[in-house]
Amino acid sequence: MKYTPSVVDTHGKAMSSTNFLEIKNLVKAYPTPDKGNFVVLDGVNLTIGENEFISVIGHSGCGKSTLLKIVAGLEKASSGSVRLDGKEIHKPGAERMMVFQNYSLLPWLTVRENIRLAVDEVLKNAKNAERISIVNQHLAMVNLTPAADKYPDEISGGMKQRVGIARALAIRPKMLLMDEPFGALDALTRGKLQRQVLDIWENHRQAVMMITHDVDEAIYMSDRIVLMTNGPAANIREILEVPFPHPRDRSAMRNSKEYFELRNHALNFLDKYFTQEE
Numbered sequence: 481m482k483y484t485p486s487v488v489d490t491h492g493k494a495m496s497s498t499n500f501l502e503i504k505n506l507v508k509a510y511p512t513p514d515k516g517n518f519v520v521l522d523g524v525n526l527t528i529g530e531n532e533f534i535s536v537i538g539h540s541g542c543g544k545s546t547l548l549k550i551v552a553g554l555e556k557a558s559s560g561s562v563r564l565d566g567k568e569i570h571k572p573g574a575e576r577m578m579v580f581q582n583y584s585l586l587p588w589l590t591v592r593e594n595i596r597l598a599v600d601e602v603l604k605n606a607k608n609a610e611r612i613s614i615v616n617q618h619l620a621m622v623n624l625t626p627a628a629d630k631y632p633d634e635i636s637g638g639m640k641q642r643v644g645i646a647r648a649l650a651i652r653p654k655m656l657l658m659d660e661p662f663g664a665l666d667a668l669t670r671g672k673l674q675r676q677v678l679d680i681w682e683n684h685r686q687a688v689m690m691i692t693h694d695v696d697e698a699i700y701m702s703d704r705i706v707l708m709t710n711g712p713a714a715n716i717r718e719i720l721e722v723p724f725p726h727p728r729d730r731s732a733m734r735n736s737k738e739y740f741e742l743r744n745h746a747l748n749f750l751d752k753y754f755t756q757e758e
């Protein structure tokens with residue numbers, strides 16, 4: 481039987497979510513040396529709810545990172561608008577925290593100091609005791625208390641990524657932006673960290689936008705999956721609603737007919753666009 485997504489919405493009117501993040505008619509073009517423009521994103525519309533976990537999937541180079549960077553305020557849109565909680569995004573802000581694939585920790589600071597630096601930077605009005613408590617709480621949340629005084633080059637990739645996640649969460653952002661956060665990890669570490677991030681998110685719900693190349697990861701973690709067309713001039717072709725309530729049991733889910741159909745639908749979508757490009 482062919483899978484029919486429960487939501488196919490390329491105009492951003494998500495049925496089950498509020499418009500916490502609102503991306504409207506977003507276009508991003510880079511100037512080229514011949515004075516033309518290279519259009520990366522062309523007319524992206526998307527809304528994300530306050531407590532919603534969204535994954536973005538698309539072929540390499542279609543503009544996923546560009547989209548995330550615009551939401552982070554690290555890149556500017558050529559036209560269109562991006563609003564968070566009603567406010568236009570023009571620059572980076574502490575209400576949107578980014579987790580990168582390559583960890584991006586400061587190597588001369590310990591695990592604890594990496595998290596503390598972000599807390600000091602953002603929670604300027606908090607008293608010292610409160611800052612210490614926030615750092616300790618977030619170290620514990622990602623099971624890093626025993627490694628708190630180690631330096632980044634003394635810990636594994638999975639641990640580094642947990643520091644990145646704890647650092648992002650410690651400043652209590654309204655939205656978490658993750659660019660292939662588990663991409664550099666081995667399968668076992670990846671699975672464990674996916675579960676850990678979900679545990680945290682299930683207890684402290686917030687808006688999450690995660691880029692991934694992994695369909696299983698997207699189904700396991702997110703409420704909706706955004707499928708992007710190939711670039712140039714990419715946009716959103718389909719949005720799939722993931723029909724499993726949280727917390728999710730990965731193995732039970734994987735054995736269900738819905739999972740199989742959703743997975744095949746997403747993989748067929750990617751195959752179709754890959755074939756068209758060739």
Ligand SMILES: Nc1ncnc2c1ncn2[C@@H]1O[C@H](COP(=O)(O)OP(=O)(O)OP(=O)(O)O)[C@@H](O)[C@H]1O
Pocket residue numbers: 510518520538539540541542543544545546547711
């Ligand atoms: N600063 C820039 N100047 C010019 N072109 C750029 C710039 N940044 C990105 N691009 C181009 O925009 C397109 C989209 O890049 P982007 O990194 O957003 O893709 P992606 O979907 O995240 O790719 P991947 O999955 O491989 O990480 C690519 O063709 C890239 O070369």
